[in-house]
């Protein structure tokens with residue numbers, strides 16, 4: 458079926474489960490068995506290919522698959538002809554330098570040193586941009602052992618909580634090399650594709666449904682302007698008359714993160730019957 462949309466999804470690792478969950482929330486079928494390599498979703502005219510996150514940019518860059526989900530760090534490391542089209546808000550990490558604890562190493566000290574990493578392309582690009590002449594030692598993983606074992610003087614690695622580096626007796630130094638998260642990628646310069654646009658609209662809908670809640674409340678009409686200032690909504694809140702004289706009902710989307718604080722403020726201006734509900738899905 459030539460007009461099927463073909464999408465690459467991480468088959469394992471940190472991005473696999475959250476990527477599957479997000480696609481599921483966006484209305485796509487997801488695999489039941491984590492060993493499945495392909496999943497056909499005929500209702501949505503889409504095929505999902507489960508691949509190593511590191512390889513996804515290659516498949517998309519070669520034009521074999523029309524879009525993929527991978528980490529921004531992996532996309533930049535690959536050097537493939539792909540572009541980021543939508544950040545997805547999970548798989549967040551930073552890519553950082555680290556050295557032996559107490560060594561007090563600085564980025565300027567890296568000249569002439571050996572730096573171990575699994576992201577050689579990304580690191581070489583960063584060093585070249587800053588004119589730092591260091592030797593990059595490319596390892597497949599477990600980079601945090603490289604200093605202890607004497608193969609490198611510093612490492613550049615993925616950091617989330619920092620526990621892995623700390624446990625290896627290493628200390629972060631310098632500014633973050635990169636802030637990464639899971640992203641949707643497409644081939645560079647690929648033209649408009651209505652099926653991709655639909656996928657992106659669905660995923661944006663999931664992001665909004667995760668980040669926002671629906672708030673309903675009643676307030677005296679005299680305080681409506683103050684209330685609207687607290688809950689401006691997307692295009693302005695819906696305001697409906699209430700049977701009770703002088704009162705109105707208001708409905709607006711608000712950020713989930715600040716919902717409790719907004720309820721406190723609404724209460725202060727006399728709003729009552731304040732209700733918050735989840736948004737199951739949306740298209741803005």
Ligand SMILES: Nc1ncnc2c1ncn2[C@@H]1O[C@H](COP(=O)(O)OP(=O)(O)OP(=O)(O)O)[C@@H](O)[C@H]1O
Pocket residue numbers: 469470471472510511527528529530531548549550598615616617618637638
């Ligand atoms: N602890 C973490 N927390 C959040 N995101 C992470 C973490 N570790 C890695 N990532 C991100 O997840 C993406 C994929 O990394 P992952 O570690 O799953 O792949 P990998 O290292 O190639 O696979 P494996 O760990 O199975 O060898 C990268 O973009 C990375 O930034």
Ligand SMILES: O=P(O)(O)OC[C@H]1O[C@H](OP(=O)(O)OP(=O)(O)O)[C@H](O)[C@@H]1O
Pocket residue numbers: 470471598599600614615616617618619620621622
């Ligand atoms: O800062 P932290 O919270 O400790 O997380 C960072 C670690 O997580 C990832 O490892 P992963 O579990 O993917 O194992 P890997 O080394 O096999 O990639 C990454 O490669 C770091 O080593």
Ligand SMILES: [Mg+2]
Pocket residue numbers: 470
């Ligand atoms: Mg890993």
